[in-house]
Amino acid sequence: MSEMEVEVLRVGAQGDGLAAGGLFVPYGLPGEIIAGRRDKDRLVEPRVLKASPERVAPACTHFGLCGGCLLQHWEAAAYQAWKRGLVVDAVSRERVEVEVAPLVDAHGEGRRRAIFHARQLGRRTVVGFAERKSHAMVPVTECPVLSPALDQALPVARAVAEALAEMKKPLDLHVTATESGLDLDVRGSGPLSPMILMDLAALADRFDLARLTRHGEMVVQRRLPFLPMGLARVELPPASFLQATAAGEALLAQAVGEGVEGARSVADLFCGVGTFALRLASHARVRGYESNETAITALLKAIRGTQGLKSVEGEVRDLFRRPLMAQELEKFEAVVIDPPRQGAEAQARELARSKVERLVYVSCSAQTFARDARLLIDGGFRLERVTPYDQFRYSPHVELVGHFHR
Template structure:
């Protein structure tokens, strides 16, 4: 806190987008982490930020956190919120973003897609004195906090802290900060290490020995496979998909299944579907159980994983997978018009270039999966301006206790605007 920090009593009016309590004062809004609407708190204030010293009047929606590191570890923002408040806060993020874009539609209740927990985690490792410190980032800093267990992780990641520490110890001679990403697969742990740089022959032998000792399915460094003892596959519908090391995955298995279910429900009669920003194919392989699919994705390794899975799965209709940068080379109207429906799941920045082409197309149905309410609202407004009706939006929560919310929006081309 600066020398201007002040100790005062604040009344919390509402929750902000990141989960902070927001107090209205004569000097403007003050954001108070871990405070809830209706609470009166004594806080140390510094500008428009404040830290709680004491909760004078607790909210009826306040509950006990499930993790002793909550408020110190930067991973969770909302373990103190009761279920009703938590769900409405996440839903309201979607409502607010759509309203700001001038859009009106039905926003359904939040779907809980946490399932058994997150199947991927990244530990950070830093050299300190003679050892390696491994853990998560302290909230609002670049400092590390050691983590023995994390209650939001899937059971398949139970060994993750021990494995990350062992691998960091093996790499301590590099004196480099490391990011160790661990994914729970059907065959065991899949690990990708970033930050070290290329591994020489001696280090590759050491890491291979470590993978054997730790019983890892696969160990990679910067996406390059060091050793693959078992294919670290993920079940996606009928298909067994082995993503590239560090390749994108939905946070939870339940989240992936729920998003896929919402997509399939949105386009039940489509016979030919384009899957844009397809990744390694979580939607494509499920869609292909009923429809012919053309999948497009800029990541060549992801497209290769999708193609292998589709080719080795019985009972699927044809899947054509193409590596294509849809930001620089979006599908044009004549390419889009052959499809009964389009599914798109772009990264956080959205898909503005592709959406402009889609808005000018004749595609009857669009199912848009988004991980960012702001970019979705921007793109949704473009589709609506091009003659689509936004029929409904379903928020999906697979990042429990975080400020993150995903959604599926369903668009239908309106009569007379083709």
């Protein structure tokens, strides 16, 4: 197909430039003239003929190949306005009228957890991230969005992948920075021989890992991997879900605390290991609900080892299949909900039917938040404010907190 030239009209919700006719232009910025060949709905092999004044030098040498960061080449103010606009557009589509606050930078020192992929290409072990919209691997030598606490994450991931190379298995290596050192969980290897287990234990010593596990099963633990949450100290389950950055967790927790201030009893839905529950428990009775049993176990263990907290309870419950019913919610003065990306439609319907006066909704998807907000508003809640947070710098992913009152 012959080459064509297009003008980028705007940046779409997934981070691609958009030209007339709905043509996606990878890495295109508004106002740029880009040449390339059309392949279905995408411009391939793009070349910038006229660059935007907002185009800047990317922070990473792998930019344009690695699929992790899409917008390193866009100057900060324009990028931040676009990211806030993702939330504005999402709530507008659901006819939700609310003032969206300016985007809050929640990057801090950088991301404190990463998942590296490892593949065997012949005799070569490749460790890195996937290309965008592809299973092809990009071997990486740096990742500037990671926290300094993960400086050794890539070297240790590479060493572990090389130790497992003879198994020729595609691996995912989950690395988390904790207060006591790096915590690494290996996924995809299958059962390991005693000799390989000894090799991995030696690598844990060499890189001073806190813990090394395989699919959550212990290989070696040299120190308990933990993070402070409020007054508590949480021993993390392997590959545990956490907010992406420490700064993001602190900012979201502050917003949650402000939203339920003065409440004497709080339900924390999708509570995880206690990111919000353990902080709220300094001032209120809290009951957390979470489908992941190991997360609830970690939460309850943290509570038992902490002085100065109010009553805290935890229940293993799948809130998608068994949302808290309106009658069950009556005993709580406030509710915090932090569902995964698909939102919590069934639970939102029960909240809308309930008599709960205050609700703080933490979301990692503006689209599903807006859908659930519509249900809550139709049920009598008033959405007072929405604040977006940028934990995933250079990406289309945006966190937000919505404060609801009756």
